[in-house]
Amino acid sequence: MKRLAIFITVLSLLFSTSIISTFASISGHSAPVQKKVMFYLKPDVTIEMNGVRHVFRDARGQIVYPIIYNGSAYLPVRAMSALMKEPIEWDSGSKTVYIGKTLSHPIKSEAQIDTNAAVPVKNNEYTYWGTEPGLVTGYSKPDILVMYDFIIITCKDVNGKTIYPINYNGSVYLPIRTLSNLIGEPIAWDGAAKKISIGDGEEEQEEEPIEQEEPVEEEPVTEVDETIELFKDLYEREEALYYEATAKITNIKNATKEEKQIIASSASENYIKAELLTLEIKNIDQSSFTEEEKEVYDKLAAFAESNEYYILVLENIAYLAASDSDYSMLADTFLYFAMEAQTKMAAARDSIMTE
Numbered sequence: 001m002k003r004l005a006i007f008i009t010v011l012s013l014l015f016s017t018s019i020i021s022t023f024a025s026i027s028g029h030s031a032p033v034q035k036k037v038m039f040y041l042k043p044d045v046t047i048e049m050n051g052v053r054h055v056f057r058d059a060r061g062q063i064v065y066p067i068i069y070n071g072s073a074y075l076p077v078r079a080m081s082a083l084m085k086e087p088i089e090w091d092s093g094s095k096t097v098y099i100g101k102t103l104s105h106p107i108k109s110e111a112q113i114d115t116n117a118a119v120p121v122k123n124n125e126y127t128y129w130g131t132e133p134g135l136v137t138g139y140s141k142p143d144i145l146v147m148y149d150f151i152i153i154t155c156k157d158v159n160g161k162t163i164y165p166i167n168y169n170g171s172v173y174l175p176i177r178t179l180s181n182l183i184g185e186p187i188a189w190d191g192a193a194k195k196i197s198i199g200d201g202e203e204e205q206e207e208e209p210i211e212q213e214e215p216v217e218e219e220p221v222t223e224v225d226e227t228i229e230l231f232k233d234l235y236e237r238e239e240a241l242y243y244e245a246t247a248k249i250t251n252i253k254n255a256t257k258e259e260k261q262i263i264a265s266s267a268s269e270n271y272i273k274a275e276l277l278t279l280e281i282k283n284i285d286q287s288s289f290t291e292e293e294k295e296v297y298d299k300l301a302a303f304a305e306s307n308e309y310y311i312l313v314l315e316n317i318a319y320l321a322a323s324d325s326d327y328s329m330l331a332d333t334f335l336y337f338a339m340e341a342q343t344k345m346a347a348a349r350d351s352i353m354t355e
Contacts, residue, residue, distance in 0.1 A: 034142065043065040045194045054079075073176045090172065245274075274307055275308060278304045300348045309340075
């Protein structure tokens with residue numbers, strides 16, 4: 001027998017939606033529907049990031065250009081991730097764009113960034129060949145989710161109205177304003193020059209060292225709060241484990257019998273890790289904690305416990321799938337555990353990152 005007598009299902013496996021997509025359906029919102037739209041392809045519009053003009057390329061190395069739809073400018077998500085210097089991942093099964101932390105690389109420092117998607121050029125070197133501005137067609141895609149560091153992002157226009165990703169020629173485009181919002185930089189449109197500027201117009205540069213003839217008094221080193229650093233490390237390990245386990249389950253629907261058995265075995269390893277991590281957190285000596293640290297610890301411990309149960313649930317999913325058992329009637333149970341873990345994850349993250 002497995003450890004838990006609760007067997008659940010993943011709606012993403014049954015209806016080709018992701019765990020995150022499923023959350024929206026239980027909140028009373030109807031499923032969004034894509035629609036065919038017309039917009040302007042604008043090779044004559046240039047994009048500058050901190051004063052540096054860029055040319056953008058797709059996965060095949062072909063130059064791609066901004067598009068304009070209902071007054072908002074869009075760029076391919078690959079180009080935007082390159083400008084942000086952040087990893088990117090597209091999950092076709094869940095229709096989710098991950099920027100920063102992804103399912104494959106929840107620790108984003110381990111991921112590679114496609115810098116070829118946004119190439120700096122000198123202003124006098126920019127031109128465009130063979131493509132004229134004009135109307136083209138694509139799809140407005142409200143069914144595509146955008147996540148930055150595992151947090152859902154809602155795209156807005158200049159008036160604060162919700163707008164959606166666009167699919168054009170097989171690539172997902174996002175509003176450029178979303179990029180400026182994520183990095184906290186201003187965005188400006190120069191109609192005369194047909195130029196969109198992001199940032200303050202000055203490229204970040206390293207300061208040159210200044211030679212000191214006289215000895216300079218050293219500034220005191222800021223003491224690192226070891227307790228908060230410990231909390232951050234434990235949280236990141238919990239978060240990575242959550243998404244690692246989830247990623248395995250979302251791939252199980254189309255897996256072969258042998259692959260399902262491998263996934264089930266791997267899911268058991270994830271559960272053992274979750275158990276040990278929960279135990280590690282519970283064994284932390286709290287006697288010297290401040291009130292604030294105790295509050296952060298409680299939220300971290302709650303996330304760890306919820307995550308352990310969630311991963312145990314996913315382990316049972318894997319073994320049910322490996323044995324070809326029917327678990328389609330247990331969607332509500334899955335949703336409870338998934339949302340519980342997500343809620344406590346967010347509470348722990350917010351508490352730790354504000355310290």
